[in-house]
Amino acid sequence: MASGLGKSYRIALSGDRPTTxxxxxxxxxxNPVRRNAYESFDALEDLTFEIPWGEAVGIIGRNGxxxxxLLKVLTxxxxxxxxxxxxxxxxxxxxxxxxxFHPELTGRENIFLNxxxxxxxxxxxxxxxGEIVDFxxxxxxxxxxxxxxxxxxxxxxxxxxxAHLDTEILAIDEVLAVGDAEFQAKSLAKLRDVATDxxxxxxxxxxxxxxxxxxxxxIYLDRGRLAYHGDVxxxxxxxxxxxxxxxxxxxxxxxxxxxxxxxxLAVEMGEDQFEPHAEKSVVIHLGKAxxxxxxxxxxxHINDLNGSVIAQCDSRLVGGWFDASREHTVxxxxxxxxxxxxxxxxxxxxxxxxxxxxxxxxxxxEVLPHNxxxxxxxxxxxxxxxxxxDFGYESE
Amino acid sequence: MTRIxxxxxxxxxxxxxxxxxxxxxxxxxxxxxxxxxxYRQTAVGVAWVLLQPLAAxxxxxxxxxxxxxxxxxxxxxxxxxxxxxxxxxxxxxxxxRSAPSLVGNQALISKVFFPRMLVPLSSSMAVLIDFVxxxxxxxxxxxxxxxxxxxxxxxxxxxVLLMVLLGAGIxxxxxxVMVKYRDVAYVLPWALQILFFASPVAYSLDxxxxxxxxxxxxxxxxxxxxxxxxxLLGLPAPAPWQIAGSVVVALLVFLxxxxxxxxxxxxxxxxx
Numbered sequence: 220m221a222s223g224l225g226k227s228y229r230i231a232l233s234g235d236r237p238t239t240x241x242x243x244x245x246x247x248x249x250n251p252v253r254r255n256a257y258e259s260f261d262a263l264e265d266l267t268f269e270i271p272w273g274e275a276v277g278i279i280g281r282n283g284x285x286x287x288x289l290l291k292v293l294t295x296x297x298x299x300x301x302x303x304x305x306x307x308x309x310x311x312x313x314x315x316x317x318x319x320f321h322p323e324l325t326g327r328e329n330i331f332l333n334x335x336x337x338x339x340x341x342x343x344x345x346x347x348x349g350e351i352v353d354f355x356x357x358x359x360x361x362x363x364x365x366x367x368x369x370x371x372x373x374x375x376x377x378x379x380x381x382a383h384l385d386t387e388i389l390a391i392d393e394v395l396a397v398g399d400a401e402f403q404a405k406s407l408a409k410l411r412d413v414a415t416d417x418x419x420x421x422x423x424x425x426x427x428x429x430x431x432x433x434x435x436x437x438i439y440l441d442r443g444r445l446a447y448h449g450d451v452x453x454x455x456x457x458x459x460x461x462x463x464x465x466x467x468x469x470x471x472x473x474x475x476x477x478x479x480x481x482x483x484l485a486v487e488m489g490e491d492q493f494e495p496h497a498e499k500s501v502v503i504h505l506g507k508a509x510x511x512x513x514x515x516x517x518x519x520h521i522n523d524l525n526g527s528v529i530a531q532c533d534s535r536l537v538g539g540w541f542d543a544s545r546e547h548t549v550x551x552x553x554x555x556x557x558x559x560x561x562x563x564x565x566x567x568x569x570x571x572x573x574x575x576x577x578x579x580x581x582x583x584x585e586v587l588p589h590n591x592x593x594x595x596x597x598x599x600x601x602x603x604x605x606x607x608x609d610f611g612y613e614s615e
Numbered sequence: 616m617t618r619i620x621x622x623x624x625x626x627x628x629x630x631x632x633x634x635x636x637x638x639x640x641x642x643x644x645x646x647x648x649x650x651x652x653x654y655r656q657t658a659v660g661v662a663w664v665l666l667q668p669l670a671a672x673x674x675x676x677x678x679x680x681x682x683x684x685x686x687x688x689x690x691x692x693x694x695x696x697x698x699x700x701x702x703x704x705x706x707x708x709x710x711x712r713s714a715p716s717l718v719g720n721q722a723l724i725s726k727v728f729f730p731r732m733l734v735p736l737s738s739s740m741a742v743l744i745d746f747v748x749x750x751x752x753x754x755x756x757x758x759x760x761x762x763x764x765x766x767x768x769x770x771x772x773x774x775v776l777l778m779v780l781l782g783a784g785i786x787x788x789x790x791x792v793m794v795k796y797r798d799v800a801y802v803l804p805w806a807l808q809i810l811f812f813a814s815p816v817a818y819s820l821d822x823x824x825x826x827x828x829x830x831x832x833x834x835x836x837x838x839x840x841x842x843x844x845x846x847l848l849g850l851p852a853p854a855p856w857q858i859a860g861s862v863v864v865a866l867l868v869f870l871x872x873x874x875x876x877x878x879x880x881x882x883x884x885x886x887x
Binding site for chain 1 (some may be wrong): 618619620621622623638640641643644645647648651652655661673722723724725726727728729881882884885
């Protein structure tokens with residue numbers, strides 16, 4: 220249960236904050252009266268919510284909405300600035316797989332070290348040792364230093380330790396993006412077990428599929444505020460619509476990040492709707508900046524509805540360099556992959572050595588619900604995978 | 616079931632003993648990790664622990680005992696400086712190892728919660744083990760040199776404890792400050808080196824000119840070194856006020872270090 224939870228960071232206004240004592244002293248001597256000018260930034264503002272027992276809660280929101288900060292406060296990694304949290308039980312965290320693993324130690328030693336760090340007692344670890352080893356499947360290599368492990372083994376072992384944590388509350392931050400598909404499925408199943416076990420799970424993720432699969436309710440954060448707390452579909456809908464709202468705001472060049480020396484003037488789709496297998500084209504109108512010496516390039520990201528970047532089309536890869544002294548209209552044509560039916564957004568980045576203009580959600584398009592394949596099959600035939608591939612089967 | 620309440624931290628706070636106790640396994644595992652890591656993939660392993668003070672004592676007995684011909688209170692110079700090094704290495708090791716420990720474990724600090732104090736404290740464990748090994752050799756040397764310190768040797772654990780508290784107090788504060796200001800990493804070794812020469816580690820207090828004695832007597836490290844030599848070499852005990860002072864200073868420094876650590880701890884994850 221959290222009430223009025225807030226976390227502020229101080230951001231120094233006058234350049235960088237001092238990182239050495241001498242710098243700090245010099246600063247203090249120059250301005251003996253005035254404290255460092257700083258601006259307060261609220262990563263979390265006045266969150267109040269209560270999570271019932273045994274609920275698996277997904278925490279979603281755009282980048283920088285405060286999801287990870289919230290989890291850090293709840294797991295006591297960092298202290299809140301205001302408010303109060305009450306936890307009815309121990310909280311274990313799975314914030315990043317493998318933190319606390321030491322490469323020089325063997326698998327066995329790391330299980331004990333990591334288990335202890337996550338809050339398990341020695342007896343508890345010993346009791347679950349067999350299960351952990353079985354789950355991770357690295358039994359043969361228990362006495363090998365983990366620096367010699369493959370990255371997959373490493374991650375599996377780390378996840379296994381954390382997943383066998385017996386805390387009443389478990390906090391998870393995007394850990395499922397690890398391991399091969401089989402292990403991901405296994406992890407997901409394990410987490411579902413945990414959730415149905417009557418334990419409370421807090422789950423931060425960008426992956427909408429995982430949230431849908433795992434969570435019984437969701438919290439949607441918008442810029443540090445609690446925008447919605449309730450059932451999963453509604454929260455996801457809000458999350459998705461936030462992309463559109465964001466895109467609208469980004470129309471105004473002054474609100475976009477980037478140095479602003481050169482901006483994209485407009486971005487249009489070749490068409491509003493495409494067939495899944497059709498060429499997709501984006502037309503970008505670029506402004507001019509006579510003061511800017513040399514050439515710049517453009518990079519487009521194609522994102523699906525869940526915010527996953529499906530493709531990055533960087534003009535450098537195909538020799539697309541543009542002269543800054545005059546305006547340009549460039550057309551990006553993406554021939555493959557085929558896209559699944561649904562809505563997509565395009566982010567446009569204009570870069571030289573740094574980012575000149577970052578326009579997220581510059582355009583959007585629809586892919587029609589048609590089947591590009593020669594035969595029809597049920598939805599489950601295309602349900603997995605982010606894109607559609609142009610493929611064939613021949614027997615030899 | 617335990618109920619945990621998280622609130623914004625108060626300005627000054629002492630660590631919760633229950634929390635520390637529950638996390639004792641972390642202390643043990645960290646200590647074990649340090650010990651294991653130190654000797655894994657080394658050819659002579661634990662022998663390094665012995666070689667280091669032996670070599671230092673050897674050099675000191677040549678430079679100070681033979682070349683400079685300094686007095687050593689009637690004790691063979693070698694064993695005299697070995698005992699000094701024993702005590703110094705304990706102090707120096709604890710301070711020197713705990714200070715960079717938080718910065719060295721950045722990933723942990725910003726990713727997992729556990730009582731942060733355990734990080735610098737656990738780095739003392741490996742130093743203590745080194746000390747015990749070196750002490751064993753020291754006692755062997757006492758037998759070889761036929762020195763019988765008598766009953767004062769029973770007080771040795773007390774002096775060791777005081778030295779550990781002193782070192783840990785400084786180490787806690789230094790490690791916490793280093794999270795914010797990395798200057799500590801540069802200043803500390805330098806300060807320790809000066810302290811090494813300013814304290815009668817490699818030479819005896821007898822070799823110090825009379826007019827500097829007052830200054831030396833004010834250096835707490837002198838007290839601890841004299842206490843070690845009193846317990847191990849059978850030399851006269853330091854003045855009672857120094858013994859009392861050594862207890863008070865050790866406790867105060869440890870308490871002070873803990874308070875500084877707790878005060879800075881709340882922003883570790885944000886600034887590290």
